[in-house]
Amino acid sequence: xxxxxxxxxxxxxxxxxxxxxxxxxxxxxxxxxxxxxxxxxxxxxxxxxxxxxxxxxxxxxxxxxxxxxxxxxxxxxxxxxxxxxxxxxxxxxxxxxxxxxxxxxxxxxxxxxxxxxxxxxxxxxxxxxxxxxxxxxxxxxxxxxxxxxxxxxxxxxxxxxxxxxxxxxxxxxxxxxxxxxxxxx
Amino acid sequence: xxxxxxxxxxxxxxxxxxxxxxxxxxxxxxxxxxxxxxxxxxxxxxxxxxxxxxxxxxxxxxxxxxxxxxxxxxxxxxxxxxxxxxxxxxxxxxxxxxxxxxxxxxxxxxxxxxxxxxxxxxxxxxxxxxxxxxxxxxxxxxxxxxxxxxxxxxxxxxxxxxxxxxxxxxxxxxxxxxxxxxxxx
DNA sequence: CAAGAATGTCTCAAATTAGTGACATTTAGA
DNA sequence: TCTAAATGTCACTAATTTGAGACATTCTTG
Numbered sequence: 001x002x003x004x005x006x007x008x009x010x011x012x013x014x015x016x017x018x019x020x021x022x023x024x025x026x027x028x029x030x031x032x033x034x035x036x037x038x039x040x041x042x043x044x045x046x047x048x049x050x051x052x053x054x055x056x057x058x059x060x061x062x063x064x065x066x067x068x069x070x071x072x073x074x075x076x077x078x079x080x081x082x083x084x085x086x087x088x089x090x091x092x093x094x095x096x097x098x099x100x101x102x103x104x105x106x107x108x109x110x111x112x113x114x115x116x117x118x119x120x121x122x123x124x125x126x127x128x129x130x131x132x133x134x135x136x137x138x139x140x141x142x143x144x145x146x147x148x149x150x151x152x153x154x155x156x157x158x159x160x161x162x163x164x165x166x167x168x169x170x171x172x173x174x175x176x177x178x179x180x181x182x183x184x185x
Numbered sequence: 186x187x188x189x190x191x192x193x194x195x196x197x198x199x200x201x202x203x204x205x206x207x208x209x210x211x212x213x214x215x216x217x218x219x220x221x222x223x224x225x226x227x228x229x230x231x232x233x234x235x236x237x238x239x240x241x242x243x244x245x246x247x248x249x250x251x252x253x254x255x256x257x258x259x260x261x262x263x264x265x266x267x268x269x270x271x272x273x274x275x276x277x278x279x280x281x282x283x284x285x286x287x288x289x290x291x292x293x294x295x296x297x298x299x300x301x302x303x304x305x306x307x308x309x310x311x312x313x314x315x316x317x318x319x320x321x322x323x324x325x326x327x328x329x330x331x332x333x334x335x336x337x338x339x340x341x342x343x344x345x346x347x348x349x350x351x352x353x354x355x356x357x358x359x360x361x362x363x364x365x366x367x368x369x370x
Numbered sequence: 371c372a373a374g375a376a377t378g379t380c381t382c383a384a385a386t387t388a389g390t391g392a393c394a395t396t397t398a399g400a
Numbered sequence: 401t402c403t404a405a406a407t408g409t410c411a412c413t414a415a416t417t418t419g420a421g422a423c424a425t426t427c428t429t430g
Contacts, residue, residue, distance in 0.1 A: 005376080022207035024417060035378055040419060101344070145345070145359055152341025153334070159286070160333040174330055182367035190406080209387060220408055225389060 006042045008032045013053050018091045018098075025049070054099060054113075061089050061096040062116045069120070075127045076136060080176055082124065086154035087172055094158065097151050121147065138185045146183055153179050191227045193217045198238050203276045203283075210234070239284060239298075246274050246281040247301045254305070260312045261321060265361055267309065271339035272357055279343065282336050306332065323370045331368055338364050 012031035016023050025046060029036045043049040068081035086093045100107070100117050108114050128146050131137035137146070157175040161168060197216035201208050210231060214221045228234040253266035271278045285302050294300055313331050316322035322331070342360040346353060 003376085020207050021205050022209070024207070025419095026417080036418085037379080037420085038377055041377080045419070141359065141363070145356070145363075148341045148345040149338070149363055152337045152344075155340065156333045156337025159337075160330070171330070174326065178326070178330075178334055178367040181369065182363040184366065188406085210389095211387080221388085222390085222409080223407055226407080230389070 005032075005034060005038065009034060009039055009042055009049075010053055010056050013049055014057060014095060015091050017050065017053060018095045021050075053095075057092045057096045057099070058113045058116065061086075061092055062113075062120070064089055065120045066116075069123050069127075075130045075134075076180075078123075078127050079131065080180075082127075083150065083154065083176055083179060084172055086151070087157050087175065090158050090161070093151075094155055124150075135185060137183050141183055149179070149182060190217075190219060190223065194219060194224055194227055194234075195238055195241050198234055199242060199280060200276050202235065202238060203280045206235075238280070242277045242281045242284070243298045243301065246271075246277055247298075247305065249274055250305045251301075254308050254312075260315045260319075261365075263308075263312050264316065265365075267312075268335065268339065268361055268364060269357055271336070272342050272360065275343050275346070278336075279340050309335075320370060322368050326368055334364070334367060 009028065009032045013028045016028050016031055025039060026036055028049070029039045032039070039049075043052065064085040065082060068085040069078055071081045072078050089096070100114070109118065124147060125143040128137060128143040132139045153175050157171060160171055194213065194217045198213045201213045201216055205212075210224060211221055213234070214224045217224070224234075228237065249270040250267060253270040254263055256266045257263050274281070285299070294303065309332060310328040313322060313328040317324045338360050342356060345356055
């Protein structure tokens, strides 16, 4: 059973660690409106907290991404929903993406997390390939570059959320519009 | 006089702190291939190092951005060069942008750094406005959103540099192509 | 209300990080 | 080669962060 407090601590930790992995635990506790003592009742040490955060991220991002992939048979809709899923995951997505991109991350297909990551990005590449065949995406752009752009737009959009002049749904649509135009032929 | 070692320490610190502001100084020293003792000979304490990094960032980003703005009278060329300048600044640009966007940053027009930041982004907004008038940029997109996109693309491109399948100049061109298409009408 | 669970307060010891002095070693330049 | 500057090594203290015990307080729920 996962209590509300535990959940709040994890969410706070993800936000804090995403910006500053070495931040003192006090900052996580503060953000979660909880004492450091309480934090330590749920997580025996820093490593455990970080590990749980990573797991939580993997789980929720993976779920959201897979749902997006399976939401339709139309690759354009799939791509759009993958973008929205990333934006909705917010800081989690940045962290998720960082984890697998970081230099010291030893990619390992045996690892279930890596397998899921691979599953997602294999599909992503397939979607791009298909859209390129259909003439809906620029064939001069490699799937790898489009992936970089994809995550960049998600990150920007999530950051833009903090100083919201507009409705958030509107920003998401703006993100999609910009994205699809960027990669159009 | 700024020695090579001092410069190397500053560059390393910018990279390390950009990812993890609370990282131990040992990490900065390691990255600079220097002892922690030597680091402390150049910078009496952490705060001083951070301050020097910020100053270095401000100076070099400001210079590069202003040079980009003054490189031409054609707003499209100006925008293109601002993008390249950001990419060339690399981690410095992320830090520069973060510094002025962060919630706890108290913006102050009296502060010379903020004044420069304002100068740059006022010009940026003017450039966008002019391009929108000329029909070269989508008028439905606010200058603010374009700014978010601009920094997002720079950040992605800089990250993409780490796993370079292609020549870096090619990636820069790709970034510009994607960017201008994203904001085209 | 009563009891038990969750959280907070206060305290403390261990671990890590920060900063510095004293002296050895290396490096660059006259 | 000789010297001075730069850097490294080692040792040490101070400051910060971490993790946990003991007990008080607050919050739930029957």
